[in-house]
Amino acid sequence: MTDAEAHELPDLTLDEARAQAQSLTEQILEARDAYYGRDTLIVDDATYDEWMHRLEAIERLHPELQGQDSPTLTVGAAESSLFAPVEHAERMLSLDNVFSDEEFLAWAARVERDAGRPVHYLCELKIDGLALSLRYEHGRLTSAATRGDGRVGEDVTDNVRRIRGIPHVLEGEGHPDLVEVRGEVFFTVADFESLNAYQEAMGDRLFANPRNAASGSLRQKTEGKNERQLQAVHERLSRLRLTVHGIGAWPNPPVATQSEVYGLLRSWGLPTSPYFRVAESAQGADDFIRHYGEHRHAVEHEIDGIVVKVDELALHDELGATSRAPRWAIAYKYPPEQVNTKLLDIVVSVGRTGRATPFAVMEPARVAGSVVRQATLHNQDVVKAKGVLIGDTVVLRKAGDVIPEVLGPVVELRDGTEREFVMPELCPECGSRLAPAKEGDIDLRCPNARSCPAQVRGRVEHIGSRGALDIEGLGEVSAAALTQPVRPETPPLVTEAGLFDLRAQDLFGIDVVVRDAETGLPRLLDDGTPDTRSPFRRQRKAPLPGREATASRPDPRHDPDGPFDGDDDFILSAVATELLANLEAAKTKELWRFLVALNIRHVGPVAARALAQWFGSVSAIRAASRDDLASVEGVGGIIADSLLDWFEVDWHREIVERWEAAGARLATPGHPGPGASVAEGGVLEGITVVATGSLEGFSREGAQEAIIKAGGKAASSVSKKTDFVAAGPGAGSKLAKAEELGVRIIDAAQFRILVEQGPSALDALAPDAG
Known part of the structure; x- marks a missing residue:
């Protein structure tokens, strides 16, 4: 976040802050969903980090806006219906990022200040692959899971058993009863190119880059595939590789440092990286970062940076973690690569919201491990600002090694045949006249929302x-x-x-x-x-x-x-x-999912859950007044206006009516009506509960649904009206607020008793249990 953005925050009204937080949450969740769910990268690291920093700043200013499912408290993606869920024995965190030597050295200085002494740093290559957790019980592989949301991942055990180099039974002796091993699944550059050659020979689509190929290959279902398709699946899986880089659950490891962990894992037959090094100082770690920044293509797989960890395991517990990332590790992300290529044309694409976006169409250029032909130019003002002409030789880079970006023209190579881009007046898809959504907007939009x-x-x-x-x-x-x-x-x-x-x-x-x-x-x-x-x-x-x-x-x-x-x-x-x-x-999915699916502006998962919980049906939401809508916690005036505007449109109402006529369940079964609990007379009737952090045995949605099902109110912020705060790891500011207000705090086990048996069951517990 820039200094200017930081200064702007205090001037935000609560409604403005809520709208910004909602918009940022939707953008971040959409990017996560694309990355983890569809193996698609739609935003570069720098932009994603700016979104996260902005949202964190808003939530610090207005803690009441930090919902339980805020991206600032979570990692990864929502649970998938593609594979069975697997709960990690220990949370699978993400890593915070730095992008410069100054940022890295500032992080190291904070670490040493908090540790109270100099530390050693284990430095290793950041593989551009897919995070994986292997669970071994008494030395035998029992499950393998993707990161998922950090608490629950996808069960990919059957596919992992086909990856060469992953032992089904650990070598050696003295294995713990339970250990989770964390690593990264990837394709080497050579295997990626070989895989694409195989795909082409089989008439299948080519992969854009090794990371997408690795994720897509590991997350394949075999059910319903014919013999040729199964052969292709097994071929791709056999080419995958794994490098382990850490541990999850492991009671009392018999080693003192992370580097010793790697030696022990290697002795068990697990594949570890040959490229790591322990530096005695932050400057030594920075030297390692600089070296591989200059030699990033000297290894057999794609890397997008360096991971630096405090080597001493005892300090890991002392330094702790946020809800998303450990404080004892950081990822240094390398700047993107860039090449020159020819700008053949600029064409305009129309997206889901009608926004007309110019895109550069270029001669194919290989940059950062993949072939690039197209890159966004955002809007006509950006085209002018970059000074590019159709026919130019342009400088192309991949921001964060992910999103292609045209930096500008190589002016000295112009020969006079170049021509200026002119933004079209009509939508290229339906012929409607493009126009700004409101006066002063830079972006042009197609107004034919119904049928474009x-x-x-x-x-x-x-x-x-x-x-x-x-x-x-x-x-x-x-x-x-x-x-x-x-x-x-x-x-x-x-x-x-x-x-x-x-x-x-x-x-x-x-x-x-x-x-x-x-x-x-x-x-x-x-x-x-x-x-x-x-x-x-x-x-x-x-x-x-x-x-x-x-x-x-x-x-x-x-x-x-x-x-x-x-x-x-x-x-x-x-x-x-x-x-x-x-x-x-x-047709029988939860109501909040239908509310998100209706594509109502500003109504993402956070607002949708609040609306579904309070009103219980689309018809009740449609009948509500602005004041009724705005008064719902987590909604407010901006979203209320958006809802009213949406239902004013006749073809919007047609969607609701036809979905209902086709059997879609646009109501929560048994919900008694606006403002009432789902289970009237339940064990939590009249009780307000805030669930925050990771509660063992409950997903984020599951905790809220358990409260509602028991007749209680699942609130998203802590106030004097809150009766209980169920807090798990990563509870953050809500836990502090509960302590400040003297609200009763319970853990996951007590929360289960509360929603199943009610407050009296908690009161009957021994004092030390409550």
Whole structure:
């Protein structure tokens, strides 16, 4: 956060701060969802860190805005429905970042000040891969899980058992009863290139970079795949590698330093990095950082920085951790790489909110481990400020080694053929006239929100995202197929109102050009042609005479069986069948998820949960007055106005009506009405509880739902009206507020008793238990 931003914060009203916090929370959660859930990187590290710093500053100024699920208190992503959940025996934290020598040395100075003495620093390469936790019991691998939200991850044990170099049984003797080993799964550069060659030979899509390939490969399901698909899955898994870099749960490790931990792990047959070094001072660690900054391509895998840890394990407990990251470790992120390439054109893409964004289309350039063809230019003012002309040679970098960015032109290479970019007056997708949303806005938007294909596609993809209805199979390709197909001419979905009305016959014969998740532009293959697919390929029940049965058609436009005409001999592919089944299952998802899925401005997961808890149904929210909406804790005037404006639009109301008619449950079963508890007469009737931090046995949503189910009020901030604060690791400012106000504080075990048996059960406990 800049000094200017810090000075601006005190001038924010509470409603302005709430709106900013809500907007930042949505952006951060969307970026996390894309990164952890869809293996897509939509924002660079620096921007993400700015969002986090701004949100932290707002929450320090207004602690009441820090909801239980604030990104400042959490890591990773929400639970996934793709794999079974696995609870880590010990929290799996993230790392805070620094981006300069000055920032790193300032962090080291704080560490040594808090430790009260000089320390040793273990320095190691920051592998650009996927975090993994291995659980060994009595020396045997019993489970493997992704980071998830730090407390609960995804069970990927079956896939991990196929990765070479990961022992199923540890070598040596004297293994602890339970130990969690943490590491990073990755592809070497050579294996990544080999994998892409294999993908190309098999006719499958190429991966953009090793990190996405590693995440996508580990998080594959094998159910329902044919023999060729299984072969591809196993091929990708066999090429993965793991480097272990730490421990999670391990009672009383028989070593004193992190470097000794690595020696012990290596003796057990676990793969450790050969590149780490213990420095005797912060300056020595900084020398290590500088060395690999100059030789980052001298190792066999991609790195995006250096991780520095205090080597002495005893100091780890002394220095402690925030709710997200340890204070005894830091990640130094290297600056992005840059290259020169040709700016072929500037085209405009329209996103989910109608914003028209210019994108640079360039000659393919390999930068930071991947081939780049497109990069955002944000708006017409940014194009002018950068001074780029179509036809220029431009400097391209990948910010945070993730997001492509055009820095500017190489003016001395101009030859006079370059031309200026002119922002179009009409939407490139639907022909509507572009205009600012309000006077003074720099961005231009397409006003045809209802039926602009690009906006509908973005909203449909959002509906399927983890933060909304979490519908497996409703991602970028299927969303584009349903809203912007090459054929048929009329898409299955003109608006999202028809989503839950989709039938099998609506999915036959669809061809689509895959759109880039960030730009919305057609994704290009290496030969420059659009990536065209038929995601819902039909299959024949039985072969025609003299013709072998095929599971799918490689190109339905040249289908030898002719166009689909309703013939009963055809059945849906597994992908289409699964999508329809998942849409049906989504009809009974929690109310707050539907509220997020409706794409109402400012209504993200935080506000949606508050609204769902208070009102209990979409119809009750629709009938509420502005004062009723604004008075709900965690909502306020800005979101109240947004809700009222949304329901004023006729096609918005049509979405609600058609979803309900199709069987979507837009109400919480048993909720007695606005302001009442779900379980009237329950053991917590009239009781207000704040759950904060990580409560063992409860997810963030699970803790709130347990309170509501017991008839209580699940509040998001602590006040004099709060009866109990259930606090776990990472409780932060809410715990301090409870202590200041004298509110009764309970732990996870007591919280379970409270929601199951009520306050009297806690009162009956021995004094030392309460």
